[in-house]
Amino acid sequence: MTVRDVIEALDLKIVAGEAYLDRDIGGGYVGDLLSCVMATARPGQVWVTVQAHPNVVAVATLAGVSAVIVTEGKAVDLGTTERADREGIPVLCSHRTSFEVVARLVEIGVRGG
C-alpha cells in the first residue's frame, strides 16, 4: 500500500511532500507526544497526530515515517510545509479525529506493527 492509496481511501488533503506519494506504508502509529513518537514509531509507518508545527517534520524525518496525517482539521504552519517539502515528508490533512482516521486505516488494512 502506498501513501497515495491511503490518501484516496481516506480522502486526505495533501499539504506537503507531493513528490513522495508512491512511498510504501508499512503499519501505522498514532500519538501527539513527540518523545513517544520518536521512540516508538517505526520507519515506513504512517503517523497520525494533531500536532502541526514544524518540529513534527523533524520527528517524522528522524523516525523515518512514510507520511504524517494531521487530524481534526488543524491548520498546518507554513514552516511545517516548507520543511516537509525539503525533507521529503508527505503531510496530509483530515478533518476527522485521530480515532476515526486510525479506524479507517485499520479498515483498509494498515496495522500497528
Next chain:
Amino acid sequence: MGTQPAESTSEAEFTKIQELLYELTVGAVMTANVVTLEAEEEMEAAKELMRLHRISGLPVMCAGKLAGVVSVEDVIRWLERGGQRAAVSKWMTRPARTIHRDDPAIQAVTRFGRTRVGRLPVLGDNNDLVGIVTPGDIMGRLLTILDSRMRSEERTLPESRERERSCLQPGATLQLRYPVAVADFERAGSAATGIKRWLGCLGFEPPLVRRVSIAAYEAEMNLAIHTLQGGTVAAVINDDELVIEASDQGPGIEDIEQAMREGFSTAPEWIRALGFGAGMGLNNIQRCADEFFIDSTAGRGTTVRASFLRSASEPDSQGQPAPTLDPSCESDHKGGAG
C-alpha cells in the same frame, strides 16, 4: 576532512546575493508589460488602474515618452485635497527617477535604498519606456535563481556524499557541533537531523543511526526547552564509538534523580501542548545509549553525554526493539549505565 557540518552561513549567502545583483541586469529582473497612463487622463483613472491591477504606481506618458510617475502617495495627496477632477499631469511626480535596462540590478537596489521610491521606470536605448522594476521584482527573481541553484546542488549531492563516506579514514575522528537556540521550535530538531544525515552518509547501520538520532533529538529538545541561553549538541565519531554530548550554561538541574524519573517534567503548559516536555527525554537518551552520563550544577549548567559502541549488538534483526507497553519504548537491553 571538515570538522563542521557543511551548512552555509548567512554571510556566504549574503555574498552570493550581492554577486547575483551585480551579474543581473535591470532588464533581467524588470516587469516588461507596463501599465501606463497618458498625462491628460484623470486622477480618477489612475486610482482605478492601481486598484484593478493591484499596483502602487504607474508611469505617465506624453507623446510616447515618459513624463512622470503617479503613485499611491500622489493619489492620497489628491484625495486629501478634495479629490476633484484633475489631470494626472498635475499631481504626478516629475521628472521621474529612472534606470537603464542594462544597468546592474544592484544599482536599482541602491536607488531604492537612497530615494524612497517604490518603483523605477526602466528605459531602453532611445529613452523609450521598456519596463518597470520594484524591490519585489528583484526579490522574486533572486529567490527563483537561488531556488534553482539549490535544487541543482541537491541533485549532485549523492556524489558529494560518496566523497564524505570515503573521507572518514580508519583512525580518523569526525566532530560535529550544532548550536541550539532556546525556544526556537521551528529550527529545533535540525541538529539531530543533521547528525542522522551524516551517519547515513558514513554508512552506519540503520538501527544504530536510529538510537543515536533519538538521543540527539531528546538532548537537543532539552536545550531548546529548558536552558537559559540554549547550548550545543556535539557529535564525536571515531572507529570504536560515537558520542553525543549536549552542554549548556544554565540553569542546571536541582535534583538529577528527580529529573531522571520518567514523567517528571518542569516544562510549562504551552510547551507540553506542543507535544514536548513529557518527562521522557533523559530516559529516552539513557535507554538508547550504551553509556549514559549526566552532570549538572544548579546555576552553572548541565552536560549530558551518550556513548554508542560501534560493535554493540542490536536488539533484533531490524534493530527495532519489540513494541512494549513502556511509553518510551526502547527496550532496556543495554542496562542504564547512569
